[in-house]
Amino acid sequence: MLGGAVVLWLLVNGAFYYLSRVRTGEFDQRYARHILIGGGIVLPVVVLTALLVWGLSILPDPRRPGDGLVVRVTGEQWWWRVEYWPEGADAPVLTANEIRLPVGQRTEIHLTSDKVIHSFWIPALGGKMDMFPGRETMISLLPEKSGTYRGQCAEFCGASHAWMAFAAVVMEPADFDRWLASEAADAVPPSTDAAARGERLFRSEGCGACHAVRGTENIGQVGPDLTHVGSRQTLGAGRLKVTIDDLSTWISHTDVLKPEVKMPTYDLELDQLSDLAAYLEGLK
Amino acid sequence: MTEEHQPRRDEDQKEFAEEQASLFKITLAPLIWAAHFAACYGLVAVTCAKGWDIDAVRFGLLVASGAALCGIGWVGLTAWRQWNVAQTGDFVNRGGRAEDRHHFLGHAAFLLSIISLIGVVFVSLPLVLIGGCQ
Ligand SMILES: [Cu+2]
Numbered sequence: 001m002l003g004g005a006v007v008l009w010l011l012v013n014g015a016f017y018y019l020s021r022v023r024t025g026e027f028d029q030r031y032a033r034h035i036l037i038g039g040g041i042v043l044p045v046v047v048l049t050a051l052l053v054w055g056l057s058i059l060p061d062p063r064r065p066g067d068g069l070v071v072r073v074t075g076e077q078w079w080w081r082v083e084y085w086p087e088g089a090d091a092p093v094l095t096a097n098e099i100r101l102p103v104g105q106r107t108e109i110h111l112t113s114d115k116v117i118h119s120f121w122i123p124a125l126g127g128k129m130d131m132f133p134g135r136e137t138m139i140s141l142l143p144e145k146s147g148t149y150r151g152q153c154a155e156f157c158g159a160s161h162a163w164m165a166f167a168a169v170v171m172e173p174a175d176f177d178r179w180l181a182s183e184a185a186d187a188v189p190p191s192t193d194a195a196a197r198g199e200r201l202f203r204s205e206g207c208g209a210c211h212a213v214r215g216t217e218n219i220g221q222v223g224p225d226l227t228h229v230g231s232r233q234t235l236g237a238g239r240l241k242v243t244i245d246d247l248s249t250w251i252s253h254t255d256v257l258k259p260e261v262k263m264p265t266y267d268l269e270l271d272q273l274s275d276l277a278a279y280l281e282g283l284k
Numbered sequence: 285m286t287e288e289h290q291p292r293r294d295e296d297q298k299e300f301a302e303e304q305a306s307l308f309k310i311t312l313a314p315l316i317w318a319a320h321f322a323a324c325y326g327l328v329a330v331t332c333a334k335g336w337d338i339d340a341v342r343f344g345l346l347v348a349s350g351a352a353l354c355g356i357g358w359v360g361l362t363a364w365r366q367w368n369v370a371q372t373g374d375f376v377n378r379g380g381r382a383e384d385r386h387h388f389l390g391h392a393a394f395l396l397s398i399i400s401l402i403g404v405v406f407v408s409l410p411l412v413l414i415g416g417c418q
Binding site for chain 2: 060
């Protein structure tokens with residue numbers, strides 16, 4: 001595609017240069033006619049027809065039915081609620097802010113939204129699809145190469161729209177199954193003293209009113225599920241990395257990082273922040 | 285001055301009356317294209333939204349495409365005959381005389397029917413290649 005564009009660009013500009021600088025004299029009528037009809041009518045019609053036929057042949061792909069797995073994504077301000085429904089499942093695996101897909105399989109992504117319109121877009125894997133409150137749309141994706149791609153909300157949805165991104169991780173099917181099984185499991189208990197102190201803070205600060213950590217008494221559904229937040233590639237829907245430093249920055253500067261964010265900013269002591277961060281980072 | 289102008293105006297009016305058909309003809313091919321375009325987009329959108337029988341609509345629109353192509357082809361053919369390039373071999377229209385303007389209108393209608401033909405083919409391609417509402 002890019003190659004074709006480069007060739008056309010060179011051809012057009014080359015002709016322009018040739019005719020305006022090199023051969024400036026009067027033209028033989030027949031010669032001029034051939035250039036005009038050939039380059040001005042026949043060539044564009046042939047190229048455009050070929051592109052149109054090719055484009056139409058792949059146009060229905062994103063609406064093809066998937067191979068079994070369904071990923072349901074809800075757009076929130078300004079993060080992504082994600083449910084995995086493997087074939088035959090009667091309850092989903094809940095997570096947030098990251099999409100994982102098995103390579104070589106067509107996965108149906110069912111999209112909806114909480115309050116305002118968002119748009120789900122992983123440019124490397126396919127076109128965008130809008131997410132509407134109270135309605136479900138669908139796009140099916142067939143990733144061909146494993147790797148990590150960037151996804152982004154593509155419909156203005158409020159103050160932090162630009163910070164509403166996510167990582168799309170395409171994995172070998174066996175790795176994907178293993179990952180999904182671990183994602184379905186409850187949270188691991190804290191393994192260090194700092195993390196244990198962090199878990200107590202998480203409860204006493206009331207984080208669990210908005211966040212669920214499965215296997216604990218924290219069952220809030222307002223914000224992203226944090227059961228395995230430590231194994232995500234990004235924090236805050238693509239805003240930061242999942243490191244101890246970034247986690248404490250997130251908790252203490254939430255409103256700076258994401259204007260109008262629906263999570264309160266916490267004014268905690270430094271050691272409290274690092275305990276909380278250690279707890280969250282350990283939620284692999 | 286008025287004496288010189290009076291007969292000129294009569295001539296203009298006479299020529300205009302004679303060329304009305306040609307003027308109409310240069311709009312005909314683009315009009316067919318526009319009607320075909322509106323019919324395709326409108327009917328397919330409504331059919332898919334309402335769940336009507338898309339196969340029947342598709343067949344009907346393919347027939348309409350065939351008819352549109354024939355109509356444009358016919359306009360193009362008469363326009364080609366009106367343009368005198370085949371006799372003179374001269375692609376440049378001379379100016380000045382009523383006859384030259386008559387040829388020029390044929391030339392313009394011919395080119396417009398070519399672009400309309402291409403337009404109708406492009407609009408019809410999804411009917412051939414996609415075929416459903418998916
Ligand atoms: Cu947005």
